[in-house]
Amino acid sequence: MAETQQRSAAEISRAELEACESGAVVVDIYDQIYQLRGSDPGYIERLASVVDSKMRAVSAHGATVDSLRVAVLAALNIADELLVLRSRCEVLTATVEANCQQAAQSAMRSRAGSLMGMLDAVLEERKAG
Numbered sequence: 091m092a093e094t095q096q097r098s099a100a101e102i103s104r105a106e107l108e109a110c111e112s113g114a115v116v117v118d119i120y121d122q123i124y125q126l127r128g129s130d131p132g133y134i135e136r137l138a139s140v141v142d143s144k145m146r147a148v149s150a151h152g153a154t155v156d157s158l159r160v161a162v163l164a165a166l167n168i169a170d171e172l173l174v175l176r177s178r179c180e181v182l183t184a185t186v187e188a189n190c191q192q193a194a195q196s197a198m199r200s201r202a203g204s205l206m207g208m209l210d211a212v213l214e215e216r217k218a219g
Contacts, residue, residue, distance in 0.1 A: 112125075112127075113127055114126060114127045115127070115128070115134045115135060117134065117139075117142075118142065119138050119141050119142045119145065120141075120145040120146065120149075120160065120161070122157075124138070126138070141164065141168070144164040144167055145157075145164040148160050148163045148164045148167065
């Protein structure tokens with residue numbers, strides 16, 4: 091068992107070395123090693139961590155041992171979170187737009203009232219003079 095763990099660690103180290111040389115990032119997702127490429131290695135590692143965590147949570151709450159099924163269920167959970175957040179974002183965007191529109195209308199009414207007051211003052215001066 092210890093020999094298997096040492097070999098796995100050596101394989102991971104070799105994979106990490108090869109990945110670094112090729113510009114890839116080595117990540118472990120649900121006990122599988124992947125070499126991924128992207129512009130931000132730290133971000134890729136965070137994404138892999140989210141996927142790994144979600145897969146482990148799904149596995150812990152279910153009776154399935156099939157990694158493909160666990161991956162699909164994890165993907166469905168992540169997709170659900172995404173759609174909920176998109177919906178919240180749309181509601182917030184609509185609220186902000188409505189508030190901005192109300193603020194703009196209020197500012198225009200205020201400015202129009204101020205201009206009307208100035209115009210009335212000028213007209214009164216002309217009447218008086």
